Amino acid sequence: MTVAVVITASVLATFLYRDQLIDHFIREANKNINTPIHVDKISVSSLSNFPNVTLLFDGVYVEESFANSSYPLLEAETMEFTFNPIAVFKGNYTIQQIHLKNARCHLKMDKNGNINYDIFKATDTTGAQKVKLELSKITLKDVTFTYSNELKSVNLELFTSSTMAKLQAVGKIYDIKSNGDMFLRYLMVSNSTWAKDKELNARSNLVYDDLTKHLTINSSTLDVKASEFIVYGSYEFDDRQLIELNVEGKNTDIQTLLSILPENTAEKFKKYRSKGDVYFDLIMKGEISQNKAPALNINFGLIDSELYHPDAQAKITHADLEGSFSVSDMSRLAGATLKLVNVRGQLEKNKFTGNLLLKNFDEPYVKCDFEGKVDINSLFKFYKAESIRSGKGIFDANINFEGYLKDLKTRAGSQKIKTSGEIDLENISLALTDFPLPLENLHGNLLFNNNDLALSDVSGELGKSDFLLNGFFKNIIAYLLFENEPVGIESDLKSNFIDLDELLAANSEENNDNTKYSFKISPRLVLKFDCDVKRLKFRRFTPSNIKGDLKVKNQVALSDNITLNAMGGSIALGGLVDASKNDLVRVNTSFNLRNINIDSIFYVFENFNQTFLEGRHLKGKIYASVDAEMTFNDNLHLYANTLTSSISTTIKGGQLNNFEPMQQLARYLDEDKLDRLQFSELKNDIHIKNRTIYLPEMEVSSNVTDIRISGTHTFDQRIDYKVVAPLRSRRKIDKDEAFGAIQEDARGRTMLYLKIIGTTSDYRVLYDKESVKEKVISDLKKEVKELKEAFKNKGKEESETIELNEDDYFDWDDN
Template identity: 50%
Template sequence: MSRVIRKVFRKIIFSLLIVVGMLVVSSIIVTYLYKDRLINHFIREANKSLNTPVDVGRMDVSALAHFPRISLLMYDVKIKDSFPGHENDLLSAERMDFTFNPFSALFGDITIDEVSLTNAVCQLKTSRSGDINYLIFKAPSDSVKSERVRLDLSQIHLSDVRFQYDNARTEVLVAVRSSELSASLSAFGPAYDIAANGQVHIDSIISGKWEMARAIDLSLQTRLAYNDSIKLVDIQEAELITLNKPFSLNGFYAFLDTPEIDIHAASEDFNVESVIALLPKASTGTLQQYVSEGNVHFDLGLKGKWEDNKGPALSIKFGMKNSTIRHGGTGMTLDDVSLSGLLAMKDVLNSHSASLELPSVAGKLNRAPFTGALSWQDFLDPFLQLSFNGDLDVESMLKFYPVKGIRSGRGTILANINFEGKPEQLKYKKFINRVKTSGELALNAIYLDFTEIGPGLRNLNGGLRFSNNDLALSDVSGKFGRSDFLLNGYFKNVIAYLLFEDEPVGVDARLKSNLIDLDELLSLQDSENNDSYSFGISKRLRVLFDCEIDRLNFRRFHPTNIRGDLKIREQIAFTDRLSFTNMGGKMQLSGMADASKKKLVRISTNFKLDHIAVDSIFYVFENFDQNFLEDRHLKGNIDATVDAEMILSDQLKLYPETLRSHITATIRNGELNNFEPMQKLAPYLDEGELRHLRFSELANDIVIRDKTIYLPKMEVGSNVTDIVISGTHTFDQKINYSVQAPLQSKKRRDSDEAFGAIEEDASGRAMLFLKIVGTTSDYYVNYDKENVKKKISQDLKKEADELKTIFKNKGKEQETLELKEDEYFDWDDDGKGNKN
């Protein structure tokens, strides 16, 4: 029996081998004996059905590519579109395979039942007039019955194929790629049944100005019908998967005359990251870092017509319950999250019609509960109703939602905030009362470390109270680096400032501080010895400050007991009553710093010095960047009135050519010690030494302009002799001084040598005229024989008088720039603080 079975089995195997052999032989015979005939026959019959040109780089016939069927292989294929002129490609492909039965092909009947497309681009277009570019097939006729090339596509394979649908009439753009997709198509006249299974990447779906989707990877299994006569796509059923989370899709899209859509998508087992994956990456930003545990459900409907200026309605119901949302980078979670919401748009082309409702949001951050609600009407001109109540741990909050520029933080914020109104109305004074903001923030031991700013914010405490558009500060104290502060007052327009990039903020407050370290604050770096500053005043800042600062550090300038005011508007800072103690005396300052020009700071100031140590002035101002006359040479106390204007860089470096100043100064109990030019004068004045000169009082007007210091005629009565001095000293250290001193009788100068340099004054004393000329590093002393002494004195006095008049008028101009306090925070109708 077993022998019989083996014989039968062998016969069956032998018969199968004969059949396979016949298939191979028939395929080879068809391929090699009828290759040219098959190609010519296919081209001839295909051209009967096509309206548009087809370019093929190379064609071949293979028996093995899709064995046991015959494959017609086409390389570098380009099919032109149906628009007039056929200038653009409807389809371009690296390779197209058409597969058919080899036995039928022997009798000239080619029925294509499988198509493969590799590395191809298909561009479907609809013009503004409604014409389409894919009418490539001729209309059916009686000749159809005689066609010997027919399509019966039970299998379609797409590999690396890109599709783009561009409807200029409805402003809809769809771009899709398929790495690997299999489909089947059955045709019944103008109707097609299509089934597809595979991987799809949606590059973008854009409707008008609204981007509906971007960069989405999907696995799909779908069955749909397409009716070409009425241009209707009917999605009968579809299951799509993104990030391993499935959702269903069904509905239709018709685009014969006025396109119409009715699509419904839903899932009961979704998550946050899957929702984010379906949104455009450009709009999700950092949200892509979040993952969730627990189910997210949604129900989406898109229904209506795509008209010229109106789109369909969108409705998305969504929610989650007892879920966890985790930041993928830090691991911080929101626990026990529950919410339900509705996103609706009556017209997807009109963001004015959009609304978002979150009637109840609850959860826990680091075991601390919070609740909130949100209603957002009109996405272009938003009307918001927002509430939040919770005890927030700063460290946990920053780990869950990292803020750019903040490295870490700790402390707690007790928040109870309510907002209702249109944020846009906060820009205009006449609408501001329509916005209602209320609530409080209690700050407790807040610490913040910043990534780009060295000093951290330390021990921030106090209360913040919202009152419509303003924020009241109650005993808000803290430290920023080495500086400390205590603030009481108001931040005006603060809500608009936080919501809009171009909105100003007003500060009307009283500042108290034990120490303000400007070296650290201006450098904004950890290094205490860094001399790089970047000074600027924000366009958005309006300030009315009363200051009480015990100490301030700026380079060698260390004033104490600082009292006064500061006003800022339009990038211009004013002060008119700033006083402080420094350098052994007191100073009073008024003036203006204008930082409205890029990288420049214009200074205009007036200050008074009361009993200030002269040597300390030279020390604090680093000897004014010269080594000719230094703090070690000087002693005494100065009373002075100084008017000055200058332009600095944003790093507070002076542009010397811009400095103009008029100084009225009196120095009492002064000393000039070890000053080298005086030593060189000694031989001419018959004095043994002029090393230590002491004088009881010295008064003069000094002028600075055009990079030159002008010293008018000044009489110095010292312990050694009486000297009259005048002259100029340039910023590049060129000096030209005239010196007049009495000639002692005990020793006569050579009459020829001193001829023209000796004159008698009104009292009959012989006066010797000398000059000091050269540079501070290379100068000489000689007789001044030129008869210009009176002229020099008159010219210098004229310079002083002219500059004094200029500064007097400048003070009047500054007064016109000042605003009354009640005008400082007057946001005018254009929202920028400018008069209409």
């Protein structure tokens, strides 16, 4: 047959048989398809697939077979059917090729097992078919397939830019061969993503028997990256849906093994590669129904292989692994078992071995062991942890674990957990991503005992601070595995130096500035420390020989007795710090000061943020008993209105030097040497409340004179002091002006009554002429006494409310 004849036949068939071709095709479609088909435009062309005649459908919309649904089974921009032009002249309308472009096919199975692609009617054998299929070519271009199985919670989306297939029919048996590139956008099973954004190449060899509804998968090939999978098996769906699928990995690598893991797990290792023998095979067999799912068995492993990351400097060599995954019903992971046995390898110079058994993915039962020496630097060169910038040192581990992970969440269940073994730490250093201080020179021994961890001589340095721990971490495994589990620490803590400034600043989001602190107590932390710290630094406070106890629970820190040396003397303190309220830190404390340099107190506390009375004005030793309550924010900024304190104080060998108000008093008292007052002992009870310091009357017997002082001093530096001093000569005062401010006391001395009022930066010394001088002083003493008693009772009640019980300190609720 010449080319001219073919061309002529194609053109004539297009124009002369156009209507017959369309009419026969639509008639046959209506006879065989039982769902509506909508087409925007139908045309016939001799050019689209020359020399064949092409029937073109534009804007195709095929409805799914679910009752009362018009949702599309197929949407296509164009769908083309080709015919032999010579055969068309003879009335033979046999479809030879199908071309589908820019289409989406939506396949579904509902929760009752019904499918939406049951669109073909039962075959009518009584009449001759005008349109037949003998497909030598099927092409798919830019076609997306989605599949949703509500019965088994399976969802996938697959895209092909170009796939070609061939179909041969003998009766009702169809032989289908295809080859094409595909892109798996996602495969989800029970809300777990098992594959995502994977490039595939598929070469299939299928035989479908429409009478028995049986699909045979002859040896077919699926390429995933560098790995090749041979696929074969069968699928039938007449009375029941039965599947038997076999997959064998050829030329596989570590990516083959990772491909069986859920996407969120495999993502961390997707760039790793392997050299050596990696094997993989899979068998899926069983019934698919509402109550049943196939069994799945996977075997995989490594034989003398290398594992490495292209960008890493370290690799695991001589790697061996025997693995299996099996489940009798894929919809019930409670029956699944994962085994990794005879795991061996060598990371640079250090060898390791291990085994893992995991049963019941819903409530995991784990049995595992690990033995080997690991170089931290090598480990992080092989696997880059996001939370760790760098590390070095060696840990030598021999550990075993067995039990249900859920048992770690309860005190009774944790007794069933079997954990044993130990880890030796050798000169380990770590630099963390989200914490600015390095952990360095970590040494010691960790010994596992079920859910607890014993620490033996664990020492190291955190920034400028050092530590030595001996004790226990209770519930440590549950704490590491579960988000809301507590951890109990019972230990002796020894340290040569703790830089509290650095540690607090490290917890702050603004840790580039050591004046920014962040104080928090984890709700998961239960702590009991016996401390022995030689030196500590917090701002200007640098105590030494710090000894005592510290307990923490429910975000409350408590100490019964801490002793330390500081500021030339000693301090004994106790109390609690409550950080259980959001962004608030409440402190309730009692402490005793002995032989403390009073000028050092003013230096350490930076003159209490005022310039009226400073450390340079004062000398002497202070002895005091202090009860105090106050509230800070989590940056340790004091809310001044919350400070309440009762202070019983004695100052010995005191001096008041160059204090300006005393210079102003001199002209009233006929004294010329009030710039250097010395007194042997001074006692008073002081109270602080509502941003005000209450100072009851006290007598200051100095080397110059005897003065009685009382009054108030507010936090915004407003002062109201009463001063009573003996008047030895009247020559410096104006008698008329001082009238009413002079009075004899019980000993017959002439006393001058003065007051100092105003602010610390702008104050005046005036005669105090009120007629109730003695009553004012008496009332102030009474008020301070009442405030002191109320404060002590309140502190006692609160201590009883939040006291931590020693006996059940490390018990926590099973819930």
